[in-house]
Amino acid sequence: MSLPRIAVDAMGGDEGVGVMVSGAALARRRHDRFKFLLVGDEERIKRALDSHPNMREASEILHCEDVVAGDEKPTQALRRAKTTSMGLAINAVKRGDAGAAVSAGNTGALMAMSKLALRTMPGIDRPALAALMPTLEDHDVIMLDLGANTECDARNLVQFAIMGAAYSRIVTGSDAPRVRLLNIGTEDTKGTESLQAAATRLREATGLALRFEGFVEADKINRGNVDVVVTDGFSGNIALKAIEGAARFVTDLLKDAFRSSVRSKIGFLISRPATELLRHHLDPNNHNGAVFLGLNGVVVKSHGSANAAGVANAVAVAARLLEEDLTHRIAADLAELGEDRLRDHGNGIVYK
Amino acid sequence: MSLPRIAVDAMGGDEGVGVMVSGAALARRRHDRFKFLLVGDEERIKRALDSHPNMREASEILHCEDVVAGDEKPTQALRRAKTTSMGLAINAVKRGDAGAAVSAGNTGALMAMSKLALRTMPGIDRPALAALMPTLEDHDVIMLDLGANTECDARNLVQFAIMGAAYSRIVTGSDAPRVRLLNIGTEDTKGTESLQAAATRLREATGLALRFEGFVEADKINRGNVDVVVTDGFSGNIALKAIEGAARFVTDLLKDAFRSSVRSKIGFLISRPATELLRHHLDPNNHNGAVFLGLNGVVVKSHGSANAAGVANAVAVAARLLEEDLTHRIAADLAELGEDRLRDHGNGIVYK
Known part of the structure; x- marks a missing residue:
């Protein structure tokens, strides 16, 4: 079964591009149907991809340099939805360019941006x-x-x-x-x-x-x-x-x-x-991947300090929810x- | 320094009279200035005292047979404040017949009874x-x-x-x-x-x-x-x-x-x-003894399933608060x- 690709905010989180890309690569080693849109600084993502040949044909890079800070207020982050890696990853889901977004960045900002871009699904007042x-x-x-x-x-x-x-x-x-x-x-x-x-x-x-x-x-x-x-x-x-x-x-x-x-x-x-x-x-890391439920789209929050195995789990959670069509079940x-x-x-x- | 005696609800809790009396005896072995008013069934208390000679001159028994059930609603328990071991222990503090009360019984009932009998101290809206x-x-x-x-x-x-x-x-x-x-x-x-x-x-x-x-x-x-x-x-x-x-x-x-x-x-x-x-x-048991703060009197809640060492700790907490005059400090x-x-x-x- 072919799976919509997963947008990965490569810049969010405490561990940086290396861990996000390694995590995606690890997930793909387990299930080679995974495809990715890696959002962030092209140079750094390319460097990270060097050590993961299995990612070459499975990933596209969406370049951007701006990143939401860990302690940034959601209202402030919202203004930069069109320039930050987090905002662009969510936007890819909105445009149908990706099926799900995974980010290890600022939780409040991720929630606010996801809500604004993807909207709450009919019958749900507030995502959780x-x-x-x-x-x-x-x-x-x-x-x-x-x-x-x-x-x-x-x-x-x-x-x-x-x-x-x-x-x-x-x-x-x-x-x-x-x-x-x-x-x-x-x-x-x-x-x-x-x-x-x-x-x-x-x-x-x-x-x-x-x-x-x-x-x-x-x-x-x-x-x-x-x-x-x-x-x-x-x-x-x-x-x-x-x-x-x-x-x-x-x-x-x-x-x-x-x-x-x-x-x-x-x-x-x-x-x-x-x-x-x-x-x-x-x-x-073995339970990593919190989900925002109730949105018109899948957004998964990876823990800010998750390692590559943790990020791989968050990616697997996103894939699972896409496969099983959580939104329609709800x-x-x-x-x-x-x-x-x-x-x-x-x-x-x-x-x- | 002489210490006001401590009223012990000998009937409350899951473990019964034996553990409450043993706990009091254990506390007294550590500090022989402790004196007790043991509230509950006289026969059973006397039997429990048999194995604790150090308690003989340190304790008086206040006989009663009625006990607040563990799952009883506070409003219901309040009506039996004058017949239950819990109610009588608190009442002893109110009358000045004891300095503090210790009970392992129903927390909600203990709170309600203590509040009604001892009243909240001036400047405090609600005890905690x-x-x-x-x-x-x-x-x-x-x-x-x-x-x-x-x-x-x-x-x-x-x-x-x-x-x-x-x-x-x-x-x-x-x-x-x-x-x-x-x-x-x-x-x-x-x-x-x-x-x-x-x-x-x-x-x-x-x-x-x-x-x-x-x-x-x-x-x-x-x-x-x-x-x-x-x-x-x-x-x-x-x-x-x-x-x-x-x-x-x-x-x-x-x-x-x-x-x-x-x-x-x-x-x-x-x-x-x-x-x-x-x-x-x-x-x-080593941290046993929760305190209702903000009342005109000291009431300590022992955990329902505390053992004798736990009850002894709850008694020690009550004694400490009396000695240090918590109410006046507040x-x-x-x-x-x-x-x-x-x-x-x-x-x-x-x-x-």
């Missing part, structure tokens, strides 16, 4: 940022929103649930992923009004390709018994970073402990395969929910 | 639940609110900062603990209006015994470079549970990894002192802020 996280089981969990929308109403949360489930069906192969709303307790009375209204709406909805199972608390996100965790962007960002921070905290403590005596050092050397397994399971589910029933009644609460 | 968490450094970090207040305005957050700093001064011995507001980014423009207004207020305040250092993201809570993390109860609860869950997730993965081969099993046995060190550092700081300046202007934003 979704990411995969490891679990104790052999499949990942999807969490959204992770920071695109600081405050969300019930209507947004219901739409996030539908988008997250469509994404999860692609990732897990399940017909009806288990969806839960992130809350501070599992009882019906817990949390904000928006959460309670969203829960009611999802509980009563029929015909959706998801299984709504109520609330989930933040300590259960990674246990493997939920496929999609739905939350507003503030709480989602807090939860995601708290999990990342705690995982790093524990592994740092473990390192210190292993260094604390000669005996422990020896034990560490012997059990190295075990700790390597742990390191591999937790390595963010549209079909929204139709099932009944778009008219989702009309906003002004108070953010969804009525049937 | 604060807990200690481990860091990479050799001191704990305090986070509040952890779930007592689902939604908070700027005024609440400023008050939480003052209360948390007063608590931190006792725990860390620092004159001016480093205080930060939990947010989804560190730039001034990030987060909700309440967060931004609270940051402005704290930045401009003079004379407070704290050092306000702006925002902190959830992945930096445990790094050891912040003493007090201030947040609304919803985000705080999400962050706390996400950290607990992720720590358990990583240690579970580590266990699996150690079991994955004979070599790893041998390595595990040899490096056991290292993993025991880690286990000790992360054991919630009152002094509120006076420094200028209570009139904290008057609510209706929109939740604090004006100077």
Whole structure:
């Protein structure tokens, strides 16, 4: 099957052109159907391509020198949509010149530019940022929103649930992923009004390709018994970073402990395969590639400090979503929910 | 120095009378100035006391049979404030019959009962639940609110900062603990209006015994470079549970990894002192004892599944707060802020 090419913002991120091009090359070594539009400084991209002969006939370069800075305000970046590597990569998707865009640049700017260029799809009020996280089981969990929308109403949360489930069906192969709303307790009375209204709406909805199972608390996100965790962007960002921070905290403590005596050092050397397994399971590069769901086009955010393997994973995520036509899946589910029933009644609460 | 006695709700929690009494006895073995009012079923308490001769002259029993259930609604529990072990323990503090109450029972009920019986202290609109968490450094970090207040305005957050700093001064011995507001980014423009207004207020305040250092993201809570993390109860609860869950997730993965081969099993046995060190550092019992700050009296929540060592720590926290007179410290700081300046202007934003 032929796949639309993927526009890669070669200039975004902390690691620069080399890592972005190596990541694309790595993805292509796994699946040679990948084709790329590499957006950025032609000289530097060409130099990077020298070490990847497999990329020669698979990639075109779109030259530009301007780049969105990591700490730039989205409103400022928007003005340079036509000159920056990020803006041009997104624009390629808009023009149909590429099927998806991948960038490791400034998340807020990427969101703002994508929204403006690609527009939100019909039936969705706000796009959301979704990411995969490891679990104790052999499949990942999807969490959204992770920071695109600081405050969300019930209507947004219901739409996030539908988008997250469509994404999860692609990732897990399940017909009806288990969806839960992130809350501070599992009882019906817990949390904000928006959460309670969203829960009611999802509980009563029929015909959706998801299984709504109520609330989930933040300590259960990674246990493997939920496929999609739905939350507003503030709480989602807090939860995601708290999990990342705690995982790093524990592994740092473990390192210190292993260094604390000669005996422990020896034990560490012997059990190295075990700790390597742990390191591999937790390595963010293996779960790299957050997706902006709800746009008329696929945009994938690679972590700013991802290595080539991480970038390759982000590229693979973009390809997967193109192949499986995520956008149409979401549209079909929204139709099932009944778009008219989702009309906003002004108070953010969804009525049937 | 003589210390007011501590009322222990001997019936609350998952572990029952035995663990609560053993915990109190353990605390007393460390500091024999502790005296207790043990509230609960007299027969069972007496039986538990049999194995702790050091408790005999240090404790009085207040008999009652009724207990607040773990899943009981706070409003329902409130009606039984005069018959339940939790209600009677709090009431002993109100009457001056005890200096502090410790309970491992239902958190919502404990909060509701404490608020009704002890009332919020002057200058505080809402009490907050604060807990200690481990860091990479050799001191704990305090986070509040952890779930007592689902939604908070700027005024609440400023008050939480003052209360948390007063608590931190006792725990860390620092004159001016480093205080930060939990947010989804560190730039001034990030987060909700309440967060931004609270940051402005704290930045401009003079004379407070704290050092306000702006925002902190959830992945930096445990790094050891912040003493007090201030947040609304919803985000705080999400962050706390996400950290607990992720720590358990990583240690579970580590266990699996150690079991994955004979070599790893041998390595595990040899490096056991290292993993025991880690286990000790992360054991919630060693950080047990969350405090309701902002009441006219000291109420400490012990974790429902804490063991005797955990209960002893909760008792020690209560004793420490009595000794150091936390309530007066908070009152002094509120006076420094200028209570009139904290008057609510209706929109939740604090004006100077």
